Amino acid sequence: MSFSSIFRCLLCNIPKNESRGEKVPVSTEQYEIEGKNPGDSTDFQESIDSTSQFTSPDESNITTEENIAELPIQKSNRALIVAAKGAYSFADLPFPILSHEHEVVISNRATGLNPIDYKSVDYNFCLPEFPWITGREMAGVVEMVGAGVRDVKVGDHVWTSTYYRDRRAGCFQQYITVPAHTVLPLPPSTNFTSAASLGVAGLTAAMTLWHWLDVPFPPPSANPPPPANPEKQEQEQEQEFLLVWGGGTVTGQYALQLAAISHLRVIAITSSHTAPLARSLGAIVIERDNKSNTQIISEIKEIAGDNITRAIDLVGPKTASACLQVLSRERECRFAPLAMMGNEEVVARNVQVVTVEMKRFVLDEANRMYALELNRLVGEGRVQVPGIETVHGGLENVVLGLDRLKKGEMGGRKMVVVF
Structure with a gap:
């Protein structure tokens, strides 16, 4: 492919x-x-x-x-x-x-x-x-x-x-x-x-989420989601995640906000410089400074387990490969490699790689x-x-x-x- x-x-x-x-x-x-x-x-x-x-x-x-x-x-x-x-x-x-x-x-x-x-x-x-x-x-x-x-x-x-x-x-x-x-x-x-x-950035984020990753439009009300029920903690652990690798970029900032108001749980990979900004936009942030992709992958899995079902890569082929490694092995997944992806990548059968054409x-x-x-x-x-x-x-x-x-x-x- x-x-x-x-x-x-x-x-x-x-x-x-x-x-x-x-x-x-x-x-x-x-x-x-x-x-x-x-x-x-x-x-x-x-x-x-x-x-x-x-x-x-x-x-x-x-x-x-x-x-x-x-x-x-x-x-x-x-x-x-x-x-x-x-x-x-x-x-x-x-x-x-x-x-x-x-x-x-x-x-x-x-x-x-x-x-x-x-x-x-x-x-x-x-x-x-x-x-x-x-x-x-x-x-x-x-x-x-x-x-x-x-x-x-x-x-x-x-x-x-x-x-x-x-x-x-x-x-x-x-x-x-x-x-x-x-x-x-x-x-x-x-x-x-x-x-x-x-x-470019705003519309790319919007269409990637709503059109290609099948995220529903946010609700008309700006009200926050209802508080978590302690009795449903196990169910909460199974909630699906969106990963945005490059969450501090301009496109990433739009994506984080749009995902947050749709009440998605979002993990953002950013530099330490843009980490506070990404957190303010509603994301769980992993700072990439001085870390290998292997280390970052490990941190992502500690947070989300096998529950990442959507991902956006805004960086390049190496981070696109890392995104594929953290997607759920059991659930249906969608992945948007917006900054290119190598032809040699092996894609699991449960993962649909979407081609974003603006x-x-x-x-x-x-x-x-x-x-x-x-x-x-x-x-x-x-x-x-x-x-x-x-x-x-x-x-x-x-x-x-x-x-x-x-x-x-x-x-x-x-x-x-x-x-």
């Missing part, structure tokens, strides 16, 4: 000469990016926010020159493009053209940065052709809507999660064009900066319900957005923000570029 372990363009299964619309003029302002060996990353405790789950391309919703209507250019659209392998450049593009009546154009106010943004350029994957525009999540103001759009209107403050295979949807530009069903209003009490963290949010309108539920929980204050580290200056400083993100040590904070 093959899992998501292919890294470069094989991950996207895209021929490099594939056309995706208008040609983009390339300026001479370039930022060279030092390449790295993808294999090196498996030795570090990195986040799912670092790897791509946009596999098995679906051609049905790809924008082509044939289905774009010709409309007059209204405004210039400044963009940071991947001009060639390992190089960024700036370009002034035409204002976006809608390809159908159910699209929305959003004026960028804040864009969330994710390791996938620099890794796709460093390692040359998920780039259908050159030049291209990357960036997967943003928040802003609705600039234009198609004739068939009903849920949003011009002037609304919104956020969205995008699909890398449409250059118009790349978030490193002033105007982003996306399907209307992927556009959500900013939850109450949030602003552009905080909402820019919802499109492109499904864009390609299947029915998945809007997960974003709406996430919006509701954030708006009610039951789910908090992570701490934000901002980079001001918009497109001109995206590369600076990516460089800071690449250095690591974010301590569970989300990097957002403010326009």
Whole structure:
């Protein structure tokens, strides 16, 4: 059985000469990016926010020159493009053209940065052709809507999660064009900066739990679960657990909160630096500092016994292997290796390894319900957005923000570029 372990363009299964619309003029302002060996990353405790789950391309919703209507250019659209392998450049593009009546154009106010943004350029994957525009999540103001759009209107403050295979949807530009069903209003009490963290980390955690791991939506009430009955202590010991390896990451923080309000028992593996944060979000925490995976596995089993039935790995192949070792041997289990898993892993018959493909949010309108539920929980204050580290200056400083993100040590904070 093959899992998501292919890294470069094989991950996207895209021929490099594939056309995706208008040609983009390339300026001479370039930022060279030092390449790295993808294999090196498996030795570090990195986040799912670092790897791509946009596999098995679906051609049905790809924008082509044939289905774009010709409309007059209204405004210039400044963009940071991947001009060639390992190089960024700036370009002034035409204002976006809608390809159908159910699209929305959003004026960028804040864009969330994710390791996938620099890794796709460093390692040359998920780039259908050159030049291209990357960036997967943003928040802003609705600039234009198609004739068939009903849920949003011009002037609304919104956020969205995008699909890398449409250059118009790349978030490193002033105007982003996306399907209307992927556009959500900013939850109450949030602003552009905080909402820019919802499109990748928040939505990935939500869909992983609710869609792929079959965790039910949390109850509408924020009331805590009833206190444990001492007479049912034995039954309590048999309660199922969710394991989140990488609980201090931005995606992990969302996952811990969503699991906790669904009254799941959660074990989080974190660094000592993010351990207090994970505990505050409702998890039983095991600190990984200066420990082997064998030691961590032993601690997990001491806490949960044979009762871990769901697991999320946000780190890499080595920790994915460790997760498989602690899953229940008797119960039906589901495992989401969000940060890649080796092909050689032996998976027990009672374990279903799920493939999380976040492109499904864009390609299947029915998945809007997960974003709406996430919006509701954030708006009610039951789910908090992570701490934000901002980079001001918009497109001109995206590369600076990516460089800071690449250095690591974010301590569970989300990097957002403010326009």
